[in-house]
Amino acid sequence: MYMVSVPIWSNGQMAVILLSLFATVALVIGGLLITLVAPLRRSIGRRPKLQVGLVVAFPVLLIASLPTLVLVIAGIGASRSVNAPESERHVTLERARTIDTFDMPVGTRLDLVAAYELSSFKHAEFPHPVKILGVTAMAMNSVLPYSIGLTGSGEQVVDGWTCNATGEIRFSRSDDQNHNLDVDSPFHFSGCILGRGNRIAGNVVIPEQARLSESMLDKSALTIRVVKPLPIGPGGALLERSCLTINRDSRTLTHIDDARLVRPLKWKNVVWPAGTRVDWYQPSQETQPAEEPWRFSKPSFLPSGTSDDNGNTCLV
Numbered sequence: 001m002y003m004v005s006v007p008i009w010s011n012g013q014m015a016v017i018l019l020s021l022f023a024t025v026a027l028v029i030g031g032l033l034i035t036l037v038a039p040l041r042r043s044i045g046r047r048p049k050l051q052v053g054l055v056v057a058f059p060v061l062l063i064a065s066l067p068t069l070v071l072v073i074a075g076i077g078a079s080r081s082v083n084a085p086e087s088e089r090h091v092t093l094e095r096a097r098t099i100d101t102f103d104m105p106v107g108t109r110l111d112l113v114a115a116y117e118l119s120s121f122k123h124a125e126f127p128h129p130v131k132i133l134g135v136t137a138m139a140m141n142s143v144l145p146y147s148i149g150l151t152g153s154g155e156q157v158v159d160g161w162t163c164n165a166t167g168e169i170r171f172s173r174s175d176d177q178n179h180n181l182d183v184d185s186p187f188h189f190s191g192c193i194l195g196r197g198n199r200i201a202g203n204v205v206i207p208e209q210a211r212l213s214e215s216m217l218d219k220s221a222l223t224i225r226v227v228k229p230l231p232i233g234p235g236g237a238l239l240e241r242s243c244l245t246i247n248r249d250s251r252t253l254t255h256i257d258d259a260r261l262v263r264p265l266k267w268k269n270v271v272w273p274a275g276t277r278v279d280w281y282q283p284s285q286e287t288q289p290a291e292e293p294w295r296f297s298k299p300s301f302l303p304s305g306t307s308d309d310n311g312n313t314c315l316v
Helices: 011-036 036-045 046-066 066-082
Strands: 090-092 097-099 100-106 107-111 120-134 135-143 145-149 156-158 162-163 169-172 186-195 198-201 203-208 211-214 223-226 243-245 253-261 264-267 270-272 277-282 294-297
Touching: 011 036, 011 066, 046 066, 066 253, 100 120, 162 186, 162 253, 169 211, 198 270
Parallel strands: none
Antiparallel strands: 090 107, 097 100, 107 120, 120 135, 135 145, 145 169, 156 162, 169 186, 186 211, 198 203, 211 223, 223 243, 243 253, 253 277, 264 270, 277 294
């Protein structure tokens, strides 16, 4: 789903727009009257001070009318795009183009959100494999300027992870210190569907089809939703539907959220049935030694960290 941002103007901005509108109306009406009414022109000709006033007022009104002119031009462009035939939203490049730093070869097919605006493409399909951000891609899904998703064939290694390139390999831009999008920042790897042979915490092998994503709360962390059982629970117990949070650089495990016991487990003289929710938090220096890092609870109706019915994505 693609969302269209709607501007919310402040009182100051509304005042500027209204003043610009009044200036435009005054400029148009005054110009028409002077052009069409001969007695008015003769009257102005007999009054030198009035002529000077009009000479001064004209550029002032013209400058004040610029915001209205910009809005009118934008409105015409938007109307042209909305009323364009559907064919103008599905175009094939007749020459190589660079769109938001990405080189598009001749023959690239683009699906556009806004007709005539190549930078609004939501999907690009290349006529041959193209190397983009280290990925050999055949297609690109775009939510520019925020993120892109690349698809190709087979398994490809990206940022040290083996990814299944038939699914999206995602790249995102960073936020600035105020948590706003930094449109000048380079794209960085932010997730994929994992292929074979990926390891975390030294020796834990992540099964294929697990979803690797960038943490929404901490960009230095990655999350992995693993639906299949993994021996990472207390005493090596099998956990399924686990949401694992790891350090991006070291791949050390820092959290386990929303996991489920595959089999009953006896832990600290308590027997927990299969399906019990299990969470684990890495002990910190401030943590009391006696505090238990493993937490057990009845599962909620839906795991709090999932974004779909299959629990494929962590939202932590």
